[in-house]
Amino acid sequence: MTENKALIVKSVGLTKIFRDFWNRPKARAVNDIDFEVREGEVLGLLGPNGSGKSTTVKMILGLLYPSGGALSVFGRSPRAVEIKKNIGYLPEESYLYKHLTAIETLDFFGSLFNLSKIERRQRSEQLLDMVGLSHVRRRPVGEFSKGMARRIGLAQAMINDPDFLILDEPTSGLDPIGCKEVKDLILLLKKRGKTVLITSHLLSDVEDVCDRAIILYGGKIRAEGSLNKLLLDTDASRITMPLLKPEVTAKVIKILRENLEDENFTIDHPRRTLEEFFLDVVNQAKADSVETSGVTSGGRIANFLSDEDKKSSAVLQELLGKEQEQPSEDESKRKKKKDAEEAEKRKTEVENAKIQELTSEKTVEAEKEEKPKVDENLSDADEKLKDLLGGK
Amino acid sequence: MKAFWAIIKITFKSAIRSHIFQLLLLVLALCVVFIPMTISGDGTAHGFIQISLKYSMAAIAFVLSLSSVWLSCQIMSRDVENYQLHMVVSKPTSRIVVWLAKWTGVFSIHLALLFIAAAVVYFFVIWQYERRSFSEMEKMRIDNEVMVGRRVFMPVLPDIDTLARELLAKRKARAEELKLDFDAKKEFRECKVEANARFAEILPGQLRRWRYENLPVEEKRPLYLSYRFYVNKVDSSKQRLTHGLWGYGQPKFIEEKSEDGTATKKKFIGFDSYMEMQPRQFMSGVFNEIPYPPGLISPDGEVQVLFVNSDLQKSPFFTQAADGPKLLLKVATFGENYFRAVVVLSLQLMILAGLGCAAAAVLSMPTAVFVVISYLMFGSVATYMAGTTYFSGAGDYIAYWVSKVLLLAVIPMQKFEITNYVANGELIELALMGKLFLFYFVLRALPFFLLGMWLYRRRELGLVIRK
Numbered sequence: 103m104t105e106n107k108a109l110i111v112k113s114v115g116l117t118k119i120f121r122d123f124w125n126r127p128k129a130r131a132v133n134d135i136d137f138e139v140r141e142g143e144v145l146g147l148l149g150p151n152g153s154g155k156s157t158t159v160k161m162i163l164g165l166l167y168p169s170g171g172a173l174s175v176f177g178r179s180p181r182a183v184e185i186k187k188n189i190g191y192l193p194e195e196s197y198l199y200k201h202l203t204a205i206e207t208l209d210f211f212g213s214l215f216n217l218s219k220i221e222r223r224q225r226s227e228q229l230l231d232m233v234g235l236s237h238v239r240r241r242p243v244g245e246f247s248k249g250m251a252r253r254i255g256l257a258q259a260m261i262n263d264p265d266f267l268i269l270d271e272p273t274s275g276l277d278p279i280g281c282k283e284v285k286d287l288i289l290l291l292k293k294r295g296k297t298v299l300i301t302s303h304l305l306s307d308v309e310d311v312c313d314r315a316i317i318l319y320g321g322k323i324r325a326e327g328s329l330n331k332l333l334l335d336t337d338a339s340r341i342t343m344p345l346l347k348p349e350v351t352a353k354v355i356k357i358l359r360e361n362l363e364d365e366n367f368t369i370d371h372p373r374r375t376l377e378e379f380f381l382d383v384v385n386q387a388k389a390d391s392v393e394t395s396g397v398t399s400g401g402r403i404a405n406f407l408s409d410e411d412k413k414s415s416a417v418l419q420e421l422l423g424k425e426q427e428q429p430s431e432d433e434s435k436r437k438k439k440k441d442a443e444e445a446e447k448r449k450t451e452v453e454n455a456k457i458q459e460l461t462s463e464k465t466v467e468a469e470k471e472e473k474p475k476v477d478e479n480l481s482d483a484d485e486k487l488k489d490l491l492g493g494k
Numbered sequence: 495m496k497a498f499w500a501i502i503k504i505t506f507k508s509a510i511r512s513h514i515f516q517l518l519l520l521v522l523a524l525c526v527v528f529i530p531m532t533i534s535g536d537g538t539a540h541g542f543i544q545i546s547l548k549y550s551m552a553a554i555a556f557v558l559s560l561s562s563v564w565l566s567c568q569i570m571s572r573d574v575e576n577y578q579l580h581m582v583v584s585k586p587t588s589r590i591v592v593w594l595a596k597w598t599g600v601f602s603i604h605l606a607l608l609f610i611a612a613a614v615v616y617f618f619v620i621w622q623y624e625r626r627s628f629s630e631m632e633k634m635r636i637d638n639e640v641m642v643g644r645r646v647f648m649p650v651l652p653d654i655d656t657l658a659r660e661l662l663a664k665r666k667a668r669a670e671e672l673k674l675d676f677d678a679k680k681e682f683r684e685c686k687v688e689a690n691a692r693f694a695e696i697l698p699g700q701l702r703r704w705r706y707e708n709l710p711v712e713e714k715r716p717l718y719l720s721y722r723f724y725v726n727k728v729d730s731s732k733q734r735l736t737h738g739l740w741g742y743g744q745p746k747f748i749e750e751k752s753e754d755g756t757a758t759k760k761k762f763i764g765f766d767s768y769m770e771m772q773p774r775q776f777m778s779g780v781f782n783e784i785p786y787p788p789g790l791i792s793p794d795g796e797v798q799v800l801f802v803n804s805d806l807q808k809s810p811f812f813t814q815a816a817d818g819p820k821l822l823l824k825v826a827t828f829g830e831n832y833f834r835a836v837v838v839l840s841l842q843l844m845i846l847a848g849l850g851c852a853a854a855a856v857l858s859m860p861t862a863v864f865v866v867i868s869y870l871m872f873g874s875v876a877t878y879m880a881g882t883t884y885f886s887g888a889g890d891y892i893a894y895w896v897s898k899v900l901l902l903a904v905i906p907m908q909k910f911e912i913t914n915y916v917a918n919g920e921l922i923e924l925a926l927m928g929k930l931f932l933f934y935f936v937l938r939a940l941p942f943f944l945l946g947m948w949l950y951r952r953r954e955l956g957l958v959i960r961k
Binding site: 120157160161163164165166167183184186187189191193195197198199201202209210211213214215216217258262 | 496497499500503504507508511576577578580581582583584585586587588954955956957
């Protein structure tokens, strides 16, 4: 199915050699790599420092030119100006004009996309609201903290509602709420059919949002594939269930001992991630209306990035069209009912998708975390069980 | 176009935040305000106005030129070095547009400053002219010699090559007579130097006649003769008061009857020479002017001027070809001439900003500034070296030819020096402006701009190490 989707980036034998003043090869940053980025997928480009991630991204953006191989973006050379209409780019650091205010920054980048003044203003306001910087719109970005700079960087990357978003370390410098918002945003963009390329050192962030990952080392691709394929440990099983009574637990252990013979196994309480816990605490604080002087959590997706904008236009069109012909009361009721049903349906779909997403992710995460330890024997398991059961 | 204007706007904002630019702006403000206020002049009213204009305009031109080069290099290279350009070129804006917008931005800000500064100087000079208690005579002199736009007519030059060949023939005959070795090329060069020197020198008691052509026949306004002679040698020091007797050729006509004998018409038959009764006293080494009455122009547009060296110490006078003597005729107002000067300065700033942008498109900030300054210095030096007529050895020849070749590519910025024109009330001709535009903007600067844009477009911006 993925194969049928349009190619956004295609790299064949891509190589980049950096040369010294005398044109002698100095370093082979990217070494003969083949990869593809297809429409609608979220791809993670991972690797340690110096692995060739940034060089690859710079080649995709046309800031560096390949020494060998072929690279196309939207079917054209990465240096073609036209393709950049569809690209949004968030660099790893803030390369913004420090003397410009947040609103001026977005206005400037909007101008580079030839957006009209009204459109620039609307989008800038919505994006500032989305990244939680509305209250500092008149402050120069040079005065921003790293997290705020990331947020404004992210906003400028989306000013053109890009089809292809390149995010270099999108969550670096952001607090957990910001990280979650960025991840939610990426998932939303994915839902809207956008293509996202992420490079990050924060592997858990990549794991949360990526469909596929490419791991680079020494300029070469060392692993590539969907996260499920790469991370699923098919040699172990995990069952998550409500808290068991001690006697049931004992039975389970007995069954496991009988079936696993000398193999190790673990039974413990599931543990929340720190991020989940942190978000709960903050959400509780918000509910209690605790004041903060920092970034106000945005999270409200800009209209032009969500479907709301289109929907409101459609409603407007509908209203305008019906000015002359007012609907009857029955028709209005039917319409309301239909709308409510559709809204309910959408809500259910979103919730299902979320449950499915959370379930599959948690399974993978739990499997990874709870990989059987070789040195753990059955007596250890018994001890742990006793602890869990309150020392009985 | 939105992207173009947005980059221009951001260039303005970046420029205003540059500390060097702020410093130069302060210097400019000081030049504009303090120079005209502190100048005392040479003691004469017209000298005061002349020097006010000259110094103020020269200071404005210098400060804005320096600022144009500096700012253009800084604006171009800083964006690359800070990676801000990564953000710009990853948007659908071509690098050519970025280059043009930055150049336009730098030039526009300097153009605005030039207009403001020039306007301040202009109104200050007018104010001084009105405010000061100059006599009517002094005011008239200022009106006729400084605050005016006068067309310049240069004397018809003798054919130096012909004169040199005549001298060469004499030398050759003498060498043959004495049976000496004769190096024709070397001798011809020496003869040329001698012919030039003879033309430049006016011996004591010698009568010199200058001829001017193509003057407007119907002109009824007075003509002004501007001259500068040096006593003993061309050197500004050790100059003194001296004397010279001036004269002119009065067109001579005869009455001629028509064929039917009913009407008569005037026929020009030549010039009668008239000399002044007494020698004039003048200062050597500086420009002096003499007004001539109208009616000296012959029907074919010719004027003749006569001069006799009457120095009491019997010293020779020397004159330079560029000093004329020039014949000046009022054709434009001071305001018009001043505006033309501002246009020429604008062209100069446009070229300098472009050169800075072209160099900084591929070089770092200090290297780009160094390259542009070197280029401009080559332009200045090459002009002098290419004009030399004296060769002492192989080094001189090499320098001469290198300069000749350099002049095909470099821009001698002294060609844009127009402050003397304005201060001396000489018209900046449209032909001169056109020549400057064609030869120095279109044929010299534009290829560099295009090269800069091409390199900028091809540059691997990702290779630059961030500062």
